[in-house]
Amino acid sequence: MDKKHLIRASKRLSRHLRHAPGDIGITLTSDGWVDVDTLLAALRRNGLRLTRAELDEVVEGNDKRRFAFDDDGLRIRASQGHSVEVDLALPAATPPDALYHGTVSRFLDAILHEGLRPMNRHAVHLSANIETARTVGGRRGVPVVLLVDARGMTAAGHEFQVSANGVWLATVVPPEFLRRLDEAVGSQ
Numbered sequence: 001m002d003k004k005h006l007i008r009a010s011k012r013l014s015r016h017l018r019h020a021p022g023d024i025g026i027t028l029t030s031d032g033w034v035d036v037d038t039l040l041a042a043l044r045r046n047g048l049r050l051t052r053a054e055l056d057e058v059v060e061g062n063d064k065r066r067f068a069f070d071d072d073g074l075r076i077r078a079s080q081g082h083s084v085e086v087d088l089a090l091p092a093a094t095p096p097d098a099l100y101h102g103t104v105s106r107f108l109d110a111i112l113h114e115g116l117r118p119m120n121r122h123a124v125h126l127s128a129n130i131e132t133a134r135t136v137g138g139r140r141g142v143p144v145v146l147l148v149d150a151r152g153m154t155a156a157g158h159e160f161q162v163s164a165n166g167v168w169l170a171t172v173v174p175p176e177f178l179r180r181l182d183e184a185v186g187s188q
C-alpha cells in the first residue's frame with residue numbers, strides 16, 4: 001500500500017471512528033467499537049476500497065497508533081480523540097508528575113484564566129514528553145508548551161486515564177495546575 005493511500009485511509013478512519021460514523025451509515029458501540037467487516041463494507045459503499053490486510057497495515061503503520069483492534073481482531077476503534085459520545089472505559093491511571101500540553105499563544109489568556117477544556121473532544125489531551133506537546137501545538141502555529149502539574153492534580157483528586165496509544169486524558173486542567181514551560185524552566 002503506498003503512503004498516500006495509507007494516509008487517506010487513516011484520515012477516513014479518524015473521521016468515521018471519532019467524529020462522523022453516521023456519514024457512512026455505521027454505529028459505534030457505547031465504547032467506540034465497530035465490526036471490522038461492517039466498517040470495510042461501509043467504506044467500500046462510500047468510495048474507499050480497503051482489504052482486511054490493508055486495514056491491518058493502516059492500524060500497524062499509523063504514526064500515532066490511532067486505532068486498535070479488540071483482542072480477537074473482529075472489532076476496531078479509535079484509541080482517543082472522539083467527538084461523538086463514547087465511553088472508552090479506560091481505567092484510571094497514575095500519571096508521571098509532569099505532563100505537557102501544546103497550544104498556541106492566541107489561546108493562552110483563555111487557558112490560563114479558565115484552564116484547559118476538552119473543547120470539541122471528550123477529554124483534554126496531554127503527553128508525557130515535551131516534544132510531542134510541541135508537535136501538537138505546532139499544528140496551529142508557533143507552539144507554546146504548558147507544564148501540567150499532574151502530581152498536584154492527582155493529590156487534589158483529579159483522575160487521569162491513559163489511552164492505548166499513550167495519550168494522557170483528563171476531564172479538565174484547572175489553571176492553578178498550569179504553567180508556561182519557559183516560565184517554569186526559567187524559575188527553577
Ligand code: HQG
Binds near residue numbers: 103107110118137
Ligand atoms: C485549546 C491530534 C481556549 C487547546 C493531536 C487546543 C493531539 C483552549 C485546542 C490530539 C482551552 C483544542 C489533541 C481554553 C484548550 N480556551 N483554547 N480554555 N482549552 N484549548 O485538537 O490537544 O492527529 O481538540 O490548547 O496531535 O490540540 O487527531 O486538541 O489547541 O494528540 O490523532 O483548544 O489531536 O491528534 O484542540 O490535540 P484539539 P489538541 P490526532
